[in-house]
Amino acid sequence: MSEKQIKVRFAPSPTGYLHVGGARTALFNWLYARKVGGKFVLRIEDTDQERSTEESYQAILRGMEWLGMDWDEGPILQSDRLDIYKEYADKLKETGKLYPCYCTSEEVAARNAAAGEVDHAGYDGHCRELTADQISAFEGEGREARWRLRTPDEGTTFWYDIVMDKLEFPNEAIVDRVMIKPDGFPTYNFAVVIDDYLMGITHVLRGDDHVSNTPLHLMVYDALGWDRPKFGHMPMILGPDGKRLSKRHGATSVEEFADKGILSDAMVNYLALLGWSAGGSGDGVFMRKELISKFSLKKVNSSPAAFDYTKLEFINSQHLKRLEPADKLLLSEAVCDKNGWSFSETWQIPANDRANYLNKIIKVLGGRFSDLNRLPDMLSFFFTEDFTMEQEAVAENLTPETAPLLNKLADKIEADKSDSAEEMEAAIKAVAADLDIKPGAIIHPARVALTGTTRSAGMYDVMCLVGGPRVIERLRRASK
Template identity: 40%
Template sequence: MTEKNTSAPVHVRTRFAPSPTGFIHLGNIRSALYPWAFARATGGDFILRIEDTDLERSTQAAVDVILEGMSWLGMDPDEGPFYQMQRMDRYKEVLAQLQAAGHVYPCYTSMAELDALREAQMAAKEKPRYNGTWRPEPGKILPPVPAGVPPVLRFKNPQGGVVAWDDKVKGRIEIRNDELDDLVIARPDGTPTYNFCVVVDDIDMAITHVIRGDDHVNNTPRQINIFQALDKVPPIYAHLPTVLNEQGEKMSKRNGAKPVTQYRDEGYLPEAMVNYLARLGWSHGDDEIFSREQFLEWFNLDHLGRSAAQFDEAKLRWVNAQHLKAMDDEALAALVAPQLEKRGMAAADIADGRLPRICALFKDRCDTTVALADWAVVFYGDTVQAVQEERDKHVTPAAGPALAALAEALQEGAWDKAFIAAAIKQVLAAQGLKMPQLAMPVRVLVAGTAHTPSVDALLELMGREKVIARLKNR
């Protein structure tokens, strides 16, 4: 293939081209993250293309999840989405050009004949491939055209020589043309096939860099030959290693992968997801936690990994926890509020100004916004359900007098941490108790668990009325 001239500056144009035949999972979205990041890092353009030619399996619901997931992660395209089914006239126009130039020919070999050929080749331990029966050559006599049989159109793959490219991940790759048979590029009904449509799209959209999964490596030599038949220079390729699930299998819906949007619903932050996904195949030294801005400042194609990356949900939760702790409390409250409303909390109550302070108090203990909402909900509900084991352990008859005394001591006075701390100290002295003997049952009654931040901060945020009611409700 002709190498690109890298001396002149290139305006980078990348693309993500998913097929909407199932939900988009983290392995898919990782393949979108790098072309998006490369375009952003270089001041280029990122194009979204929906490859929806598989009419039986493509669904609008799958398209919606792709758009929703990318929007949530802040990976908005500069152009698109473009839909291949809306470009059929253009494909047929280019197909006609190739046919007129002698790069395409009709093939009347039936499916039954192809199956028999494949079986014979496999029995002879040969690589299954089309044998070129209908390929026109000088002096060759073709079989009689069968009546009433619509042909497929095949691309005349060059014979002899190699197809070669310098892959930005895998290095130099060379494939002998003799290993490639003549690709079907249009079906009997005239519908063009994947490898052909991709090339036309990449030409029309002026794609400079194709960054995609390495399951496409086998398509690349075929696509390069089509580029060259159209007298166009192929883009630069970077084929990313597979993302494996926690069992070491290729991440897929069949192997238990979740839709990207499910992580949103489970309380993960988009910034944390971008951080985690970026490290699934790329690195910047030993940096584990970084912002979106740092990622885009650092990203290039030279530090893409060559080995398959393995998804680790525990690591993802840890990364999410780090971002959650560093997040502005007001912004965090804006994410927690809708989750509280889903749990039946009134929007007016949530808007009382406490939620950012609640987030500040509990975010160091949480790894998702759902976990944070689990804490926040006890501040807004009318009742709290204590962990029974902790209730039995701490809310004992012996603690009753001290709890009653604290409820009484909290009735009057300025409701702040200093007042609450003083009331607790007073009760401890009067009852002859140590702090845990009072603090533990107070936590269980007020928040449902003995494991909370400082008692005075907890009670101050809970509010006098709720605190006293819960201390009395033993």
């Protein structure tokens, strides 16, 4: 196998944050590179001086890093490569493949309008056959030239797309687009070809919105006499309503998801599932390594996919549950730090420091550790007396009827100095037996008294971890 090394790239323009569509495109490139042992290049397409900003450049890097998509080359800025584009543009000028055009876009639009063309009718070829005299006349007027590619008028241009299969365009539909702007900057359509070729990109995997630019790109490759890379166009990501995904659907910036408690691995997992599947059955929850080993360009779908926030939440919850205890501890400690919750030596609980205590709580939480937004509420009552008492839960469970039960339980625990989960269970059962009621009749109000809600981990474990003295205190408080 002396195959050329596979090389792919992600080439965003720094004109906004890293959005889910871009992230998904980046991910497919990254997964493919990692899968086949190729190289992944990050290139910033900042040829539009008006719209490119340093902030979005930084935002894109942060997004890539958060998602763990490391690149082997770059970030390469196109604005650093102006000389290179000029060199190749000059070659094409010499052969006449690039010709100067002195029409402003306003003039082109005005002519199109006068000719009764539609809004978006393209360039009309006005300057295509300018004579030397005409050129110097324009120059004499002080007009600046932009350079257009002389595209073939007849025949068709086609390629075999990795995702879409054969794609073919009539050449007459491809107008002479600007390659070099009056300010000397190349347009995207020129720079992308020069860079992909010079950087040795073997597979151009990009968004579906570039399909109709591809024939033009192919013509540039041809004009330069260069071999073409392979192309694969990923379908777009739609909003839940089937329309193009936008802010009005909710979060679209990758960083917003980070803020919302989505795990990087979960985001990557969900994004991978949008337009790709491992085939067969299963819930689609994959660790990063599994994604890499399972990924295949052949399984990339050709139809657009709707972004489903609910499914993302599900994937996220699955990743949260499967986190290593050490990682759960880290997340929990962050919540504690943020709220100023520390460990108190006076608590009679089976732990001797906060990490130890949290580890026990995490174990008891089990599969309930599935939503970072709920984590603060799930931890609060272990650390403070200032936890939320849910109105409805209190109204239904802490009544004049339940007060004596809680009091009796408090007495029992105090008398027995109950400590372990087993002893807590024994205390509840003893009180229940004594009163000839079901344990549940005590457990439910006790849960509200201790946690403020009707949902929690197993009561005996919770009681044990909150600790005898605090349990007694809360039971007494709730029975007043």
